[in-house]
Amino acid sequence: MPHLTTYIGLADRSEQTLASSLRAVAEGHAHIADVFHTCRTLAEWSDANHEALAPVVERYGEAHDVDEPERLQAAGLAETRGGEIGLLRDLQDLHVLATLVQTTWTVIAQGAQGLRDRELLSITEQANNQTSRQLTWLNTRMKAAAPQALIVAP
Amino acid sequence: MSDRVADIYGVRTPHARGTVWPARVDQYLDPGVTEDAVDRWVQSACLLCSNGCGMDIAVHDGRMVGARGRPGDTVNHGRLGPKGLYGSTRWAHAPDRLTVPLVREGGRLVETDWETAMARIVTTSRALLEEKGPLSHGFYTSGQLFLEEYYTLALIGKAGLGTPHMDGNTRLCTATSAAAFKESFGADGQPGSYTDIEHCDAVFLYGHNMPETQTVLWTRILDRTRGAEPPRVVCVDPRRTLVALEAERTGGVHLAPRVGTNMALMNGLTRELFAHDWVDHEWVAAHTVGVDELRDVVAPYTPEHVADVCGVDPSDLRAAARIFGESQAVLSTVLQGFYQSHQATAASVAVHNLHLLRGMLGRPGAGVLQMNGQPTAQNNRECGADGDLPGFRNWDNPRHVQQLADAWDVDVMTIPHWAPPTHAMQIFSYAETGSIGLLWISATNPAVSMPESARIRRVLGGDQCFVIVQDLFLTETAELADVVLPAAGWGEKTGCFTNVNRTVHLSERAVDPPGDARSDLDIFLMYADAMGFTNRSGQPLIGWRTPEEAFEAWASVTEGRPVDYTGLSYDKLRGPSGIPWPVNAEHPDGTDRLYADGVFPTDTDYCETFGHDLLTGGAVTEQEHRAKNPAGRAFLKGAPYTPAHEQPSEQYPLLYTTGRTVYQFHTRTKTGRSRDLNAAAPDAWVEISVADAEARDIVEGDWVRVESPRGRIEVRARVGNVMEGAVFAPFHYGHWEPDEAQGGGHSDTGRRLANELTMTVWDPVSKQPTFKTAACQVIRLRDGDGPAPAPTTTASAPVTEPPPGRRPRPTAGGGPTISTVLESTPTYRLDPSQDGEGSCRT
Ligand code: SF4
Numbered sequence: 001m002p003h004l005t006t007y008i009g010l011a012d013r014s015e016q017t018l019a020s021s022l023r024a025v026a027e028g029h030a031h032i033a034d035v036f037h038t039c040r041t042l043a044e045w046s047d048a049n050h051e052a053l054a055p056v057v058e059r060y061g062e063a064h065d066v067d068e069p070e071r072l073q074a075a076g077l078a079e080t081r082g083g084e085i086g087l088l089r090d091l092q093d094l095h096v097l098a099t100l101v102q103t104t105w106t107v108i109a110q111g112a113q114g115l116r117d118r119e120l121l122s123i124t125e126q127a128n129n130q131t132s133r134q135l136t137w138l139n140t141r142m143k144a145a146a147p148q149a150l151i152v153a154p
Numbered sequence: 155m156s157d158r159v160a161d162i163y164g165v166r167t168p169h170a171r172g173t174v175w176p177a178r179v180d181q182y183l184d185p186g187v188t189e190d191a192v193d194r195w196v197q198s199a200c201l202l203c204s205n206g207c208g209m210d211i212a213v214h215d216g217r218m219v220g221a222r223g224r225p226g227d228t229v230n231h232g233r234l235g236p237k238g239l240y241g242s243t244r245w246a247h248a249p250d251r252l253t254v255p256l257v258r259e260g261g262r263l264v265e266t267d268w269e270t271a272m273a274r275i276v277t278t279s280r281a282l283l284e285e286k287g288p289l290s291h292g293f294y295t296s297g298q299l300f301l302e303e304y305y306t307l308a309l310i311g312k313a314g315l316g317t318p319h320m321d322g323n324t325r326l327c328t329a330t331s332a333a334a335f336k337e338s339f340g341a342d343g344q345p346g347s348y349t350d351i352e353h354c355d356a357v358f359l360y361g362h363n364m365p366e367t368q369t370v371l372w373t374r375i376l377d378r379t380r381g382a383e384p385p386r387v388v389c390v391d392p393r394r395t396l397v398a399l400e401a402e403r404t405g406g407v408h409l410a411p412r413v414g415t416n417m418a419l420m421n422g423l424t425r426e427l428f429a430h431d432w433v434d435h436e437w438v439a440a441h442t443v444g445v446d447e448l449r450d451v452v453a454p455y456t457p458e459h460v461a462d463v464c465g466v467d468p469s470d471l472r473a474a475a476r477i478f479g480e481s482q483a484v485l486s487t488v489l490q491g492f493y494q495s496h497q498a499t500a501a502s503v504a505v506h507n508l509h510l511l512r513g514m515l516g517r518p519g520a521g522v523l524q525m526n527g528q529p530t531a532q533n534n535r536e537c538g539a540d541g542d543l544p545g546f547r548n549w550d551n552p553r554h555v556q557q558l559a560d561a562w563d564v565d566v567m568t569i570p571h572w573a574p575p576t577h578a579m580q581i582f583s584y585a586e587t588g589s590i591g592l593l594w595i596s597a598t599n600p601a602v603s604m605p606e607s608a609r610i611r612r613v614l615g616g617d618q619c620f621v622i623v624q625d626l627f628l629t630e631t632a633e634l635a636d637v638v639l640p641a642a643g644w645g646e647k648t649g650c651f652t653n654v655n656r657t658v659h660l661s662e663r664a665v666d667p668p669g670d671a672r673s674d675l676d677i678f679l680m681y682a683d684a685m686g687f688t689n690r691s692g693q694p695l696i697g698w699r700t701p702e703e704a705f706e707a708w709a710s711v712t713e714g715r716p717v718d719y720t721g722l723s724y725d726k727l728r729g730p731s732g733i734p735w736p737v738n739a740e741h742p743d744g745t746d747r748l749y750a751d752g753v754f755p756t757d758t759d760y761c762e763t764f765g766h767d768l769l770t771g772g773a774v775t776e777q778e779h780r781a782k783n784p785a786g787r788a789f790l791k792g793a794p795y796t797p798a799h800e801q802p803s804e805q806y807p808l809l810y811t812t813g814r815t816v817y818q819f820h821t822r823t824k825t826g827r828s829r830d831l832n833a834a835a836p837d838a839w840v841e842i843s844v845a846d847a848e849a850r851d852i853v854e855g856d857w858v859r860v861e862s863p864r865g866r867i868e869v870r871a872r873v874g875n876v877m878e879g880a881v882f883a884p885f886h887y888g889h890w891e892p893d894e895a896q897g898g899g900h901s902d903t904g905r906r907l908a909n910e911l912t913m914t915v916w917d918p919v920s921k922q923p924t925f926k927t928a929a930c931q932v933i934r935l936r937d938g939d940g941p942a943p944a945p946t947t948t949a950s951a952p953v954t955e956p957p958p959g960r961r962p963r964p965t966a967g968g969g970p971t972i973s974t975v976l977e978s979t980p981t982y983r984l985d986p987s988q989d990g991e992g993s994c995r996t
Contacts, residue, residue, distance in 0.1 A: 041770070133767055133772060
């Protein structure tokens with residue numbers, strides 16, 4: 001199952017990337033209280049998804065050396081931007097990362113179905129759920145920030 | 155003749171379960187004024203807390219000189235508390251009333267006339283609109299204006315300018331109440347009624363120190379707990395309040411969770427209901443969605459686990475849950491201990507969950523009262539001056555927005571509805587950067603009441619934003635403004651307001667405002683005229699000039715909505731009692747309690763919100779909501795407990811909470827100008843537990859410094875009723891101080907503002923700031939020369955015998971009042987104890 005293991009590796013790494021990027025955005029916009037606290041909470045969810053995957057990684061292994069899916073890897077957000085428009089862009093980057101995470105879980109869930117692997121299936125369901133909540137918050141926050149940032153921010 | 159500062163609740167009128175609360179008429183007149191000298195009594199209701207007691211204002215020689223409870227009013231049956239008696243009218247003729255507009259010239263505020271002041275506002279407003287558009291304007295209002303004023307301002311903001319940046323200080327006091335209703339029941343609206351007190355066999359008070367916040371409501375409870383078949387009281391509060399004492403007296407329970415752990419406690423109580431099968435399965439199946447998810451969420455919260463997190467005894471938790479599970483009719487009330495804490499909305503929703511699981515809603519005695527802090531907070535929520543759309547409409551539902559556009563005859567695109575309304579903390583952040591360039595503040599004092607005061611002062615005092623303040627006095631906030639407008643207050647203008655249990659009162663003008671002061675309504679109309687706002691037909695956008703016309707316009711936009719005022723008019727409100735909405739053709743006399751039929755306003759096309767993720771605030775979409783097909787069923791929504799944002803550390807080992815005292819209201823603008831009240835709680839203090847005091851060598855009355863990562867205060871210590879590890883500070887005291895004759899003239903006025911220490915952080919759903927969970931340290935500074943200036947009559951009483959010289963005298967000194975228990979109780983139209991129709995099927 002070389003490709004399943006590739007995807008498991010991808011999920012593992014992209015959850016970690018998402019977690020560290022969420023933390024970077026939290027720190028970068030620490031003066032915006034809800035962004036600071038919520039991003040840190042969401043990062044913990046990604047940590048939890050990553051940890052939940054550990055027994056599966058143990059069972060199936062985690063591949064890093066298959067050509068095709070490598071292109072899907074996204075680099076994290078090492079540095080954040082400033083100001084209202086900067087926040088908007090950072091949230092948008094997080095959304096892109098989270099979407100990658102979510103589709104990865106969706107693909108793995110399909111594999112788990114095929115394999116009748118209940119453990120993996122329940123992990124993906126839980127993770128997919130949490131990723132949806134992350135995406136929902138990012139969406140809500142971007143919608144709230146956008147008009148002011150686009151039209152009047154200094 | 156009773157001194158109601160000493161005797162806060164007055165004489166008891168105990169009565170049995172299921173019987174009507176007797177009437178007792180309380181009256182106060184200024185020294186030297188006899189009853190014969192009163193020229194007339196003018197109908198109104200008290201504006202000094204959210205209880206909304208019906209009241210007549212005594213007028214003598216063109217001055218307001220006293221107050222008397224209205225015996226026929228369903229809210230108070232004639233009673234008034236100390237604030238209503240002593241605090242209602244004194245401020246009105248204070249020598250420091252604002253009587254002319256002020257404008258800033260060369261850094262100083264100087265007197266001017268209305269034309270000059272308004273021209274300055276309009277010039278700035280126009281220039282900003284030209285340059286940046288409507289998002290450059292923000293409005294920050296109050297919980298103390300009248301309905302007509304909120305609705306007029308909502309129209310100016312939403313349809314005249316088109317800005318989403320409108321909120322009130324209601325965000326600080328009541329936003330969670332509204333948010334919790336919306337999440338559980340689909341729309342705002344108090345399910346229960348005060349008449350539930352007469353019928354319940356258990357009453358739970360969650361973070362609600364009712365004896366200090368709504369004294370007359372507490373009187374109503376005392377008349378039950380001291381009568382036949384009393385209810386058991388359960389108190390959830392980290393302080394040993396009078397509620398806690400009553401819990402002990404009635405065989406109830408006092409649960410004192412650690413500050414910031416309410417959610418764990420609520421999950422523990424909910425789990426107990428499931429574990430003992432205290433669940434009305436049939437009702438739950440018919441009237442709710444989400445029970446399975448809720449059961450899963452609370453499963454880990456065993457009494458032992460909760461005990462660990464909250465520091466309560468597991469057997470107390472079990473006992474409290476058993477009272478909830480085995481009583482026939484439970485009334486729950488909720489206030490700031492939940493609203494201003496971490497996980498505010500989730501914990502308040504959890505109270506609804508308990509009631510829903512037992513089917514305990516919509517019948518006499520079984521109800522929920524999510525309280526409000528301020529007297530007219532409810533109207534801000536209803537009318538949309540807090541950013542919501544008027545009439546509990548859903549900003550995310552295009553059909554609802556269209557209804558307003560049609561009613562106002564404006565393009566639907568004008569009305570901002572692309573995102574949730576901007577909450578107060580965000581408005582101040584935009585003002586901080588200058589992204590909002592005009593901020594208009596009415597009838598509130600954010601420089602004292604908002605968290606992290608130093609920051610708020612910077613925002614208001616800076617050049618980046620033009621600040622307009624409209625108030626009765628030159629408050630700490632007004633001092634920082636660019637334009638100050640003198641407003642007429644309660645009794646000097648006419649309008650309506652609605653209390654916690656939906657009861658609408660008309661408050662008539664009793665006297666003229668001083669000098670050139672104008673009503674808030676007239677001020678808003680003056681701005682609208684000067685700006686020339688028009689509708690699509692080219693007519694003035696605001697089609698009314700008088701409060702009564704504004705009321706009629708408001709009533710007409712409530713048609714078909716849960717908050718239905720269509721059956722109300724000024725004439726009808728001139729009767730013996732306030733009237734609770736909905737009032738319409740079907741319920742011409744109003745409605746005592748909602749949801750008698752178990753049908754909730756959750757239908758996707760009707761609801762006020764599609765809901766949120768309680769942990770993050772992420773918005774549920776219309777499609778997701780529709781997929782759940784709530785169709786009139788209430789939502790059971792759970793959330794796990796998460797630790798508070800700021801945890802105690804070595805440097806800041808204690809937890810800081812702010813709160814209220816019975817003798818003061820808000821930032822003391824009115825109560826501080828009543829000598830009787832102010833002398834009872836004249837200066838700030840901080841309460842600390844015996845153990846924490848001993849560890850720091852602090853005795854009663856010592857000067858201490860309390861500091862958090864954000865700021866510090868220096869006040870006197872009361873060794874009091876707080877839990878070990880917790881510190882309590884009243885938030886009323888800014889640097890304004892009455893003169894010595896009024897009990898003022900203290901030396902610590904620049905160092906006592908409780909909000910210097912609080913954090914800028916808010917609940918993800920209600921956006922209510924968290925005033926109750928910050929880490930702090932207390933350091934002894936020096937000896938005091940007497941006791942702390944805290945009352946002895948309330949939760950602030952000293953807990954141990956203080957050393958000689960530090961023993962406070964019992965709080966007393968209110969002027970004489972008259973209290974008459976009526977022999978025959980009036981008829982209250984909807985009262986179920988008198989076979990009133992009681993409840994409504996919506
Ligand atoms: S309980 Fe509230 S409304 Fe009633 S008299 Fe006291 S302050 Fe006024």
